[in-house]
Amino acid sequence: MKGGKTASLIFFAFDLLFLGDQDLRALPLMERKKQLQALLAENKDQTMIQLAEHLDVAGSDVLKAACNLKLEGILSKRLSEPYISGRTGIWTKAKCRATQHAVVGGWTVSPKGFSGLLLGVQQEKKLFPIGRVGTGFPRKLLAWLVPRLKQLETDISPFAAPIPRKAGRTIHWAKPELVAGFEMTSWTNDGVIRQASLQEVRERTDKSFQPDWINLPEGMNADERRLQMKSPIG
Numbered sequence: 001m002k003g004g005k006t007a008s009l010i011f012f013a014f015d016l017l018f019l020g021d022q023d024l025r026a027l028p029l030m031e032r033k034k035q036l037q038a039l040l041a042e043n044k045d046q047t048m049i050q051l052a053e054h055l056d057v058a059g060s061d062v063l064k065a066a067c068n069l070k071l072e073g074i075l076s077k078r079l080s081e082p083y084i085s086g087r088t089g090i091w092t093k094a095k096c097r098a099t100q101h102a103v104v105g106g107w108t109v110s111p112k113g114f115s116g117l118l119l120g121v122q123q124e125k126k127l128f129p130i131g132r133v134g135t136g137f138p139r140k141l142l143a144w145l146v147p148r149l150k151q152l153e154t155d156i157s158p159f160a161a162p163i164p165r166k167a168g169r170t171i172h173w174a175k176p177e178l179v180a181g182f183e184m185t186s187w188t189n190d191g192v193i194r195q196a197s198l199q200e201v202r203e204r205t206d207k208s209f210q211p212d213w214i215n216l217p218e219g220m221n222a223d224e225r226r227l228q229m230k231s232p233i234g
Helices: 029-041 059-070 139-152
Strands: 011-014 049-051 073-078 089-097 096-111 113-123 126-133 170-184 197-203
Touching: 029 049, 059 073, 096 126, 113 139, 113 170, 126 170, 139 170, 139 197
Parallel strands: 011 049
Antiparallel strands: 073 089, 096 113, 096 170, 113 126, 170 197
16 A cells, blocks of 8 residues: 555445435444445445455354464454444454564663563574563562563663664663563564563573574565564464
8 A cells, every 4th residue: 555556455344334314323233234235236346345244153263264364353243233432342352463482682661660671583693673572571570580681781782773762761781691472463564563462581591492483584684674574373
């Protein structure tokens, strides 16, 4: 879309709230979808708007299939309910979350204390930053992690690219001797992890530990700072 190549885009319609002067929001979802299907059937010649069929099967099966297709996730709705704006209990969103590992190159501190780990991946013995993980730190882990980070603290950044500094956070650099496992939803266009949540932290020298990756996958050029990839689903 950024390149202006939009001629072949297809819009998938999954609901119909208004039809002419009619307000359909009070109707059950099943009835709204029937009217949507009939509306599209009246315009068979157009192909740019397609009906998004609902799948009346177990949500866990649909989510697994969506994640295998590298999709963001799924929405589940009750067919008997009307349309209500906002977050309600009649629909839920389930996201696909990839499991990854990356090298710890530092940590951040806010006025309240420890606030997250700075992560990176390697290419040609250089460590390139991919963002920060700031959630998923139980007290038991922090009791070990914070003293260990202070042992590894250094005045020199281990990263081969600059780290954006956010107001209210102090950055501390660390020798790259720890590996963090985390879950994430996706990558940004400039190669930063989205919505990361920590799962574990280990020493890189742990021989019993074989991470899925801590190096840049083949074909990815970190020098361009675009670490886009189809992340494996964990």
